[in-house]
Amino acid sequence: MRELVFALEYEPGCNRVADTLSEHPEARIRSLSLHATSERLWRVDHVTGTPESLSAVETAVLDSDYYADCLATEHCGATQSTEVLDHTDETLVLYSYWERTPTCASVPHIALDHLGDGVLFDTRNEGRHYTWRIIHSGTGDVAAFFEELEGAVGECARLEVLRTASASRSGSSGEEANALSPEQEAALRAAVEHGYYESPREIDVGGLAAHLDVPRSTLTYRLRRAEEILAKRYVDDGRVTGAPSIPL
Structure with missing residues (x-):
């Protein structure tokens, strides 16, 4: 198994959630589960922060054309739904689901195309940075994955590769996992x-x-x-x- 860790840094105005997190730096979003097939994507996210920041994130997700992880720069026509599973003063839990169209693109779908089936995803959002950790079989084309990803985000985000390593049972491997980029x-x-x-x-x-x-x-x-x-x-x-x- 292989591990890829990279971050997307979104430019202002390109991603409503990134803009909101930038305005509320105390807020964090961490994926609890994330799954994709060739035609669909669904995920559950856990948001932490102040009551004000949680309300702002909820508004950014529910009151805008939000398709979780969709990289299309214009309305892609996907069939989507987002629900609030829990909202307290300290946490917010969101469920998102969408069925893609030919114009939709996302990190998980690009990963499926180039890294194969059985890919696992772990994500973290803070500020304008969206960090992805992907575990895959190691038989795919990593270079092609990053090439298509860079093309998909275009000028909206900058890609920074943080780590590529063998994945151990604990999720990362010794020296490589602890190495700074x-x-x-x-x-x-x-x-x-x-x-x-x-x-x-x-x-x-x-x-x-x-x-x-x-x-x-x-x-x-x-x-x-x-x-x-x-x-x-x-x-x-x-x-x-x-x-x-x-x-x-």
Whole structure:
């Protein structure tokens, strides 16, 4: 089995949900299940955030022509439905289903075309970044998959490949799974060199983004993911053995 991890960073105005999450950075969307056939797609998503952000996400999904994961830049004519399964002050659970037309395209359908049957999907949305983790048999054409995906998103989103590796039972494989992408490593190295982690900071994220010539949201995302990987690696290595003592 093989694992692909990549992110789509949406431009403003291209994706209603991405625009909403950008306006509410405290909100996160994580897929609970995602399935696709050649003609259909259905998924259940778990949204967390403040009551205000959850209401905004619900509105973005229900009050617009929303087809979950459809990459068509214009109305594709799909038959679709979205339902709210649960909505509390802390969480929102959404069910989405659609039947595609010849003009519809999506990451799962492109994956089925190039990576074969039995593909598993795990997704996470935050801000303008939509991260995909795909587990597949390893017999498909990964290059063709990314080529068609880039063509489908066009100028609406930028594709960043984060990891390609063998997938183990736990979902990823050792060194490869814990490795930073080149973009994450460059962001982290620049942050250290320019004093972003000093106290007080010698540069803020806006200044660092300008220095690296990348959008602020992109740099924030890369640093957050790099910090997550390094923190988990630190704990997995057994370096955290217990709660630290708190001086009185």
